[in-house]
Amino acid sequence: MKKIVRSTLVTALLALSVSAATAAGPTRTECIAPAKPGGGFDLTCKLLQISLQETGQITSPMRVTYMPGGVGAVTYNAIIAQRPAEAGTLVAFSGGSLLNLSQGKFGRYSENNVRWLAAVGTDYGIVAVRKDAPWKNLSELMEAMKSDPTKVVVGAGASIGSQDWMKTALLAREAGIDPRKMRYVAFEGGGEPVTALLGNHIQVVSGDMSEMVPHLQGGKMRVLAVMSDQRLPGELATIPTAKEQGFNVEWPIIRGYYLGPKVSDDEYQWWEEAFKQLVTTETFQQQRDMRGLFEFNMFGGELDAYVKQQVADYREKAKSFGLAK
Structure with a gap:
């Protein structure tokens, strides 16, 4: 009798765990490219849109929208101030976004005000x-x-x-x-x-x-x-x-996504796991290669630390040109 009760309890807990994991996934998804169509942010969003749809990780197609202004500043401020808890809304970023942050071009907000989620390629x-x-x-x-x-x-x-x-x-x-x-x-x-x-x-x-x-x-x-x-x-x-x-200049550019600052830990973790699975698929790798990107996979806390170090490094470069304090 105890074995039956224990078995029933384990089954119920597993079902609850699966239900919670399923509930963490967003029902509506959007990727914001913080520029006009045709550039690198557009490319980054389209990469995710097509890959998620073809691998079946989301139930309905992801929408791609464009929010130009300040090369990312308008979007950054909008997500933090107006849409901070939208779990289904990802924003594309690049090394250029981090350079702008290093120079204070995103207004009163810094690299500490969003949730850095995933880097999926380098350019x-x-x-x-x-x-x-x-x-x-x-x-x-x-x-x-x-x-x-x-x-x-x-x-x-x-x-x-x-x-x-x-x-x-x-x-x-x-x-x-x-x-x-x-x-x-x-x-x-x-x-x-x-x-x-x-x-x-x-x-x-x-x-x-x-x-x-x-x-x-x-x-x-x-x-x-x-x-x-x-x-x-x-x-x-x-x-x-x-x-x-003869010109000693290198400039790698990571491409990835961030979420609003009030997206919950469970929702963030759902996306983190989704990305970890996505980058291993042949579909994603083909889409990444088609867009001229090269492999660079980093997620969650590791990416957060990397971003903050990059911003610090860019700040020093900007200072050498008199562009940052």
């Missing part, structure tokens, strides 16, 4: 030009900028002090160019500078490799350098690094 900074541009390598481009900085217009999806600006500023400093003399045009999101480049309104794009892959396949653009420690694999192996061309 690398690049410098690209039109296919018919006169510069065949990074040295030729930097020499042209050095001889007359006013004749080479660099465009990117963020303002002065952003990671796209910082990447070109570091290259300029390596080449003996005063970064303050660069002609730099800021756009909102990664799609707009590419359009401007193809329209010949600017001469150079400072961006991320993942954003460039579709355009490279179209044959209208050429990447002069990738800011990785070594050449990338596969078809991208033909692109030289900045380092091998």
Whole structure:
């Protein structure tokens, strides 16, 4: 009789545990890309949207919405102040988001005000030009900028002090160019500078490799350098690094997601486990590779510590350009 009671109790507890785990999953999901369509944040949300749907980890399709403004600042403030407890709402972030946080560009909020959830890939900074541009390598481009900085217009999806600006500023400093003399045009999101480049309104794009892959396949653009420690694999192996061309600049860019500060521990843990399972699937890995991202998986507390260390490191880089206190 005791065995039957014990067995019944265990069964009931297991059922309760399964029910609680199931209840922790959000019924409606949304990924916010804090920029206009077409850039890296859009890419990050679409990666999650498609992968979750194809692996069946959510019951209804995830919605992707766009909230441009301040290269992430508007979204960051909105999630914290207006939507802090929405368990189904994830926001895409990148290394650029962390750089902006390091400079105080998100207003009164810091890296301590959201719940850093998952990093699912890394990207690398690049410098690209039109296919018919006169510069065949990074040295030729930097020499042209050095001889007359006013004749080479660099465009990117963020303002002065952003990671796209910082990447070109570091290259300029390596080449003996005063970064303050660069002609730099800021756009909102990664799609707009590419359009401007193809329209010949600017001469150079400072961006991320993942954003460039579709355009490279179209044959209208050429990447002069990738800011990785070594050449990338596969078809991208033909692109030289900045380092091998004599410019000691690396710029990896993680891509991931955060949640609002009042999302409960149970809801947070549901997402953490979901991501840990998701990144092991062939579906996700194919989707990640299609977008030019490289493997970088980090979750929960480990990611939280990594983010805070990165913000501290970026703050020191920004200080060297007089952009942070």
